[in-house]
């Protein structure tokens with residue numbers, strides 16, 4: 001996993017004060033990293049338009065123009081005259097070396113957005129909006145310097161933002177790049193080196209970006225084993241029985257030795273999934289909530305009080321019964337609407353879904369500070385997983401998963417790993433990665449995935 005920071009000004013300051021690295025050195029390295037990326041990846045392209053604003057994001061762009069000048073046909077366009085001291089120096093350097101200045105936007109093979117970086121602090125004026133819209137409308141490879149212009153430090157976009165194919169961010173990953181809103185603008189994210197090893201530039205953090213290597217599949221390591229060695233998951237099926245059945249199939253495909261669906265009615269289940277009318281004595285984990293609907297309260301209470309690991313989803317986020325288990329290390333997997341209800345039931349906040357979506361990390365952190373044992377997995381295009389002070393972001397998911405039943409597969413995967421003995425946080429992280437990576441391996445197209453396809457892809461991981 002990689003570290004993520006809410007802001008990097010303090011990290012830059014540390015470079016100046018503790019490591020005697022000047023702003024000029026950091027900027028030269030930042031622009032060299034961008035230049036190197038462009039030269040290596042796009043050596044076959046000819047023309048580059050670099051669009052600069054008045055701050056140091058613009059100054060990065062001027063330095064980049066100087067470094068690429070003569071290797072490519074580079075032109076610099078200024079949205080506003082550069083006004084920082086270092087920016088003026090960069091301007092003199094570029095001008096004296098004969099870099100071309102454009103007085104209007106002209107298309108190019110590559111467009112680099114250096115209009116606003118971390119200094120964006122007020123709404124865009126009409127001139128900036130139409131400039132960004134014009135750049136977005138052009139057919140070109142689009143690279144954003146530090147952050148696509150128009151994304152604020154909280155990850156939100158007020159009017160418009162540059163639509164990057166790649167964002168080359170300076171020094172370290174920033175939280176603003178990982179809001180659900182930002183995902184449609186940032187493209188691929190690369191970190192530019194600032195002339196200091198990344199591990200020395202970075203300090204402590206409590207936020208992490210999950211990587212593929214963080215997925216720990218439930219491989220069998222012992223020959224001398226039997227089905228009971230890999231846990232027994234009970235999936236409680238309620239009114240909408242399909243949800244429980246999907247979760248049970250996903251759990252079985254992800255390694256649980258035995259999976260039983262708990263339901264009073266007799267179900268038509270695949271032969272390898274068992275049915276039980278009441279929770280099994282010997283189950284090692286329980287998945288409950290998916291499609292639960294109306295259920296006998298005492299029975300749910302009894303199930304929740306059983307001393308095994310649990311994953312709770314869906315309908316139970318609307319029920320105060322849940323409050324009884326929030327001092328346990330269980331996994332909760334709400335989508336945004338369910339999380340709003342959970343926050344309300346817990347008396348933490350009474351908010352709309354929009355308010356939540358604009359401040360996902362803030363509300364996850366609030367919840368986790370009140371219930372530090374619980375592993376919370378907030379669904380979304382960038383899934384946030386949190387326990388206590390630490391927070392992990394999974395960005396591998398995509399709209400392929402925007403389908404009824406995708407969440408039921410996820411609860412089955414979490415339940416499967418819990419039944420097999422994973423700690424709740426590890427189960428949530430690996431299940432979430434498996435879920436998203438399996439979806440990205442589904443190659444037929446981006447609209448037709450059904451839960452059985454997703455389960456099939458999980459089985460192939």
Ligand SMILES: NC(=O)C1=CN([C@@H]2O[C@H](COP(=O)(O)OP(=O)(O)OC[C@H]3O[C@@H](n4cnc5c(N)ncnc54)[C@H](O)[C@@H]3O)[C@@H](O)[C@H]2O)[C@@H](O)CC1
Nearest residue numbers: 012026027055056057116117118119120121122123124146
């Ligand atoms: N501090 C450092 O050591 C480094 C900084 N770097 C670059 O510096 C950038 C930050 O530079 P700045 O702090 O100068 O900020 P920016 O370059 O992001 O721009 C801020 C400027 O735009 C103005 N502005 C903000 N919002 C506006 C709006 N909506 N409409 C019109 N004008 C607006 C501000 O008043 C300010 O003058 C980073 O994003 C990064 O690209 C890099 O060179 C790496 C090293």
Ligand SMILES: Nc1ncnc2c1ncn2[C@@H]1O[C@H](COP(=O)(O)OP(=O)(O)O)[C@@H](O)[C@H]1O
Nearest residue numbers: 379380381397398399401402404405406407408
């Ligand atoms: N656009 C998207 N990008 C990434 N993941 C998505 C996207 N849309 C949905 N998902 C994922 O799909 C799942 C949907 O779950 P949920 O809304 O609970 O559906 P259901 O209850 O019908 O199974 C979640 O894991 C969510 O993170």
Ligand SMILES: [K+]
Nearest residue numbers: 113116147149
């Ligand atoms: K930018």
